[in-house]
Amino acid sequence: MSAQLAQYLLSGITIGAIYALVALGFSIIFNASHVINFAQGEFVMIGGMTTVSLIGTGLPLPLAIVAAVAVAAAMGLALEKFAVEPARGAPVVTLIIITIGASIFLRGLAILVWDKKLHTLPPFSGHRPIEIAGAALLPQSLWVLGVTLAIVLALSWFFGRTLLGKAILATSHQRLAAQLVGINVRQVVFISFGLSAALGAVAGILITPITLTAWDVGIMLGLKGFAAAVLGGLGSGPGAVLGGLVLGIAETLSAGYLSSAYKDVIAFVLMLAVLFFRPRGLLGGRVTERV
Amino acid sequence: MISWLASPRTGGMLALIAAIALLPLALSNNYFYEVAILVGLNAILCVGLNLLIGYAGQISLGHAGFFGLGGYGSAILSARYGWPPLAALAAATAAVGLIAFVIGRPILRLRGHYLAMATLGMGVIVSIVVSTEDGFTGGPDGMSVPPLTLAGMVLQGERVWYWVVGALLVAAVWLAQNLIESPTGRALRALSGSEVGAEVLGIDSSRHKLLVFVISAVYAAIAGGLTAHYSGFITPGKASFFHSIELVTMVVFGGMASTFGAVIGAAILTTLPQVLTVFKEYEMVAFGAVMMGTMIFVPKGLVPSLAMMARRRPVRPRGSNR
Amino acid sequence: MSLLRVQGLGKEFGGVRAVENLSFSVAQGIVHSIIGPNGAGKTTLLNLLTGIYVPTAGGIYLGERELTGRPPYEYAAAGVARTFQNLQVFFNMSAIENVMVGRYRHERCGLAAALLRFPAQARAESACRDAAAELLEFVGLGGYLGAHADAMPYGALKRLEVARALATEPQLLLLDEPAAGLNPTETREFETLIGRIAARGITVVLVEHNMRLVMGISDHVLVLDYGCKLAEGTAGEMRADPRVVEAYLGATVH
Numbered sequence: 107m108s109a110q111l112a113q114y115l116l117s118g119i120t121i122g123a124i125y126a127l128v129a130l131g132f133s134i135i136f137n138a139s140h141v142i143n144f145a146q147g148e149f150v151m152i153g154g155m156t157t158v159s160l161i162g163t164g165l166p167l168p169l170a171i172v173a174a175v176a177v178a179a180a181m182g183l184a185l186e187k188f189a190v191e192p193a194r195g196a197p198v199v200t201l202i203i204i205t206i207g208a209s210i211f212l213r214g215l216a217i218l219v220w221d222k223k224l225h226t227l228p229p230f231s232g233h234r235p236i237e238i239a240g241a242a243l244l245p246q247s248l249w250v251l252g253v254t255l256a257i258v259l260a261l262s263w264f265f266g267r268t269l270l271g272k273a274i275l276a277t278s279h280q281r282l283a284a285q286l287v288g289i290n291v292r293q294v295v296f297i298s299f300g301l302s303a304a305l306g307a308v309a310g311i312l313i314t315p316i317t318l319t320a321w322d323v324g325i326m327l328g329l330k331g332f333a334a335a336v337l338g339g340l341g342s343g344p345g346a347v348l349g350g351l352v353l354g355i356a357e358t359l360s361a362g363y364l365s366s367a368y369k370d371v372i373a374f375v376l377m378l379a380v381l382f383f384r385p386r387g388l389l390g391g392r393v394t395e396r397v
Numbered sequence: 398m399i400s401w402l403a404s405p406r407t408g409g410m411l412a413l414i415a416a417i418a419l420l421p422l423a424l425s426n427n428y429f430y431e432v433a434i435l436v437g438l439n440a441i442l443c444v445g446l447n448l449l450i451g452y453a454g455q456i457s458l459g460h461a462g463f464f465g466l467g468g469y470g471s472a473i474l475s476a477r478y479g480w481p482p483l484a485a486l487a488a489a490t491a492a493v494g495l496i497a498f499v500i501g502r503p504i505l506r507l508r509g510h511y512l513a514m515a516t517l518g519m520g521v522i523v524s525i526v527v528s529t530e531d532g533f534t535g536g537p538d539g540m541s542v543p544p545l546t547l548a549g550m551v552l553q554g555e556r557v558w559y560w561v562v563g564a565l566l567v568a569a570v571w572l573a574q575n576l577i578e579s580p581t582g583r584a585l586r587a588l589s590g591s592e593v594g595a596e597v598l599g600i601d602s603s604r605h606k607l608l609v610f611v612i613s614a615v616y617a618a619i620a621g622g623l624t625a626h627y628s629g630f631i632t633p634g635k636a637s638f639f640h641s642i643e644l645v646t647m648v649v650f651g652g653m654a655s656t657f658g659a660v661i662g663a664a665i666l667t668t669l670p671q672v673l674t675v676f677k678e679y680e681m682v683a684f685g686a687v688m689m690g691t692m693i694f695v696p697k698g699l700v701p702s703l704a705m706m707a708r709r710r711p712v713r714p715r716g717s718n719r
Numbered sequence: 720m721s722l723l724r725v726q727g728l729g730k731e732f733g734g735v736r737a738v739e740n741l742s743f744s745v746a747q748g749i750v751h752s753i754i755g756p757n758g759a760g761k762t763t764l765l766n767l768l769t770g771i772y773v774p775t776a777g778g779i780y781l782g783e784r785e786l787t788g789r790p791p792y793e794y795a796a797a798g799v800a801r802t803f804q805n806l807q808v809f810f811n812m813s814a815i816e817n818v819m820v821g822r823y824r825h826e827r828c829g830l831a832a833a834l835l836r837f838p839a840q841a842r843a844e845s846a847c848r849d850a851a852a853e854l855l856e857f858v859g860l861g862g863y864l865g866a867h868a869d870a871m872p873y874g875a876l877k878r879l880e881v882a883r884a885l886a887t888e889p890q891l892l893l894l895d896e897p898a899a900g901l902n903p904t905e906t907r908e909f910e911t912l913i914g915r916i917a918a919r920g921i922t923v924v925l926v927e928h929n930m931r932l933v934m935g936i937s938d939h940v941l942v943l944d945y946g947c948k949l950a951e952g953t954a955g956e957m958r959a960d961p962r963v964v965e966a967y968l969g970a971t972v973h
Contacts, residue, residue: 382515587823598887
């Protein structure tokens with residue numbers, strides 16, 4: 107394998123893991139409530155920016171990370187409580203506008219709390235790149251991949267083996283039936299927002315040492331994570347992960363071999379292709395409508 | 398005679414014409430005229446978009462893409478290739494209509510969230526292309542656009558443009574209202590009420606959806622071209638996702654399935670950012686809060702909510718279970 | 720003379736055979752009922768007969784014309800109309816507008832004429848409204864001429880769907896459980912309405928659970944079970960058929 111190809115693949119998997127985390131956030135919320143949370147990208151931003159601030163106050167990195175994730179989760183819960191729940195039952199268009207309004211609100215808040223400059227975090231374990239197959243792998247990339255893997259495993263345990271996780275899945279499949287067996291659907295939706303926000307924040311923190319962070323990183327990361335979720339199948343956890351990885355690799359490969367100017371376009375071209383030819387995505391379930 | 402005047406359609410048209418005719422009395426300087434013109438241009442677009450979202454019950458999160466294509470198309474043809482601006486505008490509009498026709502078929506097979514995502518993707522792709530092809534488009538900084546000329550006369554100046562846009566808005570509303578009240582319009586509303594119910598009555602849903610999609614794209618392209626020639630400038634931001642959302646919010650806020658609601662929505666949400674600059678650095682927070690607040694507290698949109706209060710009849714929300 | 724002919728019809732949903740090898744015909748001008756236990760495939764059959772589902776096997780013929788696999792609007796063009804078990808009323812429109820939509824097939828309106836509002840349009844609109852009002856009266860909804868669909872009671876909405884279907888001037892009207900959710904008085908009124916529709920020369924196919932209604936009005940009955948034809952004949956024959964009694968009717972029928 108050529109060194110250049112190896113390099114592209116490694117960068118691709120790294121950014122792909124980030125997209126996967128963001129996509130998971132979309133899928134979890136979509137599953138619980140059929141809402142597409144366009145504010146998801148802002149939680150990525152909040153994760154990174156909050157950590158930067160907390161480190162600035164002298165807090166050690168691990169504590170700062172935990173606190174930042176908690177802050178993001180709290181904001182996710184607040185979003186659900188104050189913006190999404192009051193509009194329960196509203197048509198799709200309305201909910202989309204609400205979450206987009208929330209993302210604008212959060213970005214505006216970011217400008218007030220912080221600023222419009224770029225910020226960075228120190229890599230978790232050093233700068234020296236590791237050589238693999240002639241390509242240079244940043245130690246931070248290993249953190250990205252490792253933490254993402256750990257999270258994916260934790261989530262599959264959570265959804266497969268715990269009562270709460272199964273309740274969330276039940277709600278996603280059949281809301282009314284879930285209510286009838288005593289699952290508090292509102293609580294499920296509430297928790298799913300907190301969980302997704304936390305996932306987004308983790309993604310933001312992991313990637314900041316590599317790509318920096320600022321008040322507006324959430325826009326593109328959110329949209330691309332969204333494209334990854336669609337690519338893998340909206341509502342499918344494994345799909346979100348696969349979609350994220352496929353998207354990341356497609357992006358770096360096309361930027362390297364085709365055109366770096368159009369790097370951002372590939373995500374949406376793939377998304378459109380999926381929607382035209384296989385709307386349920388790579389791993390999504392079939393959608394049937396009963397008349 | 399009285400009932401003709403009182404009918405919502407004529408009443409609305411007369412109110413619109415009166416508003417356009419009388420507004421200049423309240424506009425004391427060029428800045429206010431400029432805002433009014435922008436309101437008018439957005440309103441033209443929203444009237445078309447409302448046909449798609451409000452009447453046909455579809456969704457588009459990428460209409461700024463059509464706006465941008467119309468604007469850039471007209472700009473490039475007139476600035477780079479020396480076409481007469483009016484011809485450039487016409488050609489760009491026709492091209493956008495054709496593009497909408499071609500991509501409309503596959504895109505409109507999708508429903509709900511999937512349709513929203515596809516239109517979003519389409520809009521974002523347009524905005525990225527427009528920003529990247531700087532040879533044609535001047536890149537992220539945009540490009541300058543020659544003014545419109547009509548029969549040898551250059552259209553320049555706020556007052557001239559005010560009357561041009563005002564007249565075009567009246568025409569746009571008149572055409573849209575005619576369509577809505579025709580059998581085709583009824584078929585569209587039926588599709589929005591129940592797609593399968595409409596289909597078994599002989600209504601070809603894909604053909605109708607495509608028709609409305611193309612019409613709304615044409616409205617957007619015209620608005621885009623006019624905006625470009627009026628401002629003398631166009632930037633990629635005009636085709637952005639954010640702009641698409643602003644447009645959808647105008648339509649939804651004014652009230653879906655209401656042409657006059659779309660005009661009012663455009664009026665309020667175009668002037669709002671101007672008002673919000675008072676908040677300075679709180680502008681974005683305020684705008685986001687307003688977007689959320691209006692959708693939470695006035696989910697039906699302004700005009701239907703007011704109408705509902707006037708009639709005091711329960712309005713069944715779309716999509717509710719019985 | 721058969722109006723509708725179904726041959727070897729099958730519909731499979733990923734392993735579930737909702738309808739299997741079904742063949743029957745419906746003679747013109749009669750009231751033909753289709754009965755069967757829940758899950759027998761009755762609604763699936765109606766969806767097939769209106770183009771909403773595409774058959775996985777077999778053919779559907781209306782008169783001389785094959786309609787298998789055609790989209791719903793072609794079935795409508797051929798003269799097939801239906802009502803729905805789960806109401807598909809246009810709640811965003813008034814009662815009379817709902818019926819006016821039913822006239823769509825008979826209104827020719829070009830795009831230019833629609834956009835520019837030619838005078839002929841206004842006259843056609845008026846005629847359409849009158850025709851719709853007449854149909855509302857015919858189905859007994861004369862009191863709802865000014866009503867909005869979302870303010871009407873359930874029983875009225877069921878009849879609204881009938882009026883809307885009749886507006887298409889069908890040869891064949893398919894009614895999907897019209898008596899579901901109606902009380903005995905309303906059901907009797909519906910029975911009378913079906914009689915009046917048949918008297919207009921329209922062939923009626925009725926999918927129903929209400930045995931009194933079926934036995935009272937049907938010229939011919941088809942019994943389905945598990946997507947297949949169990950038996951067919953007159954109402955009296957079905958009442959006496961031991962297979963039908965065992966699968967569906969139970970020991971006593973009123």
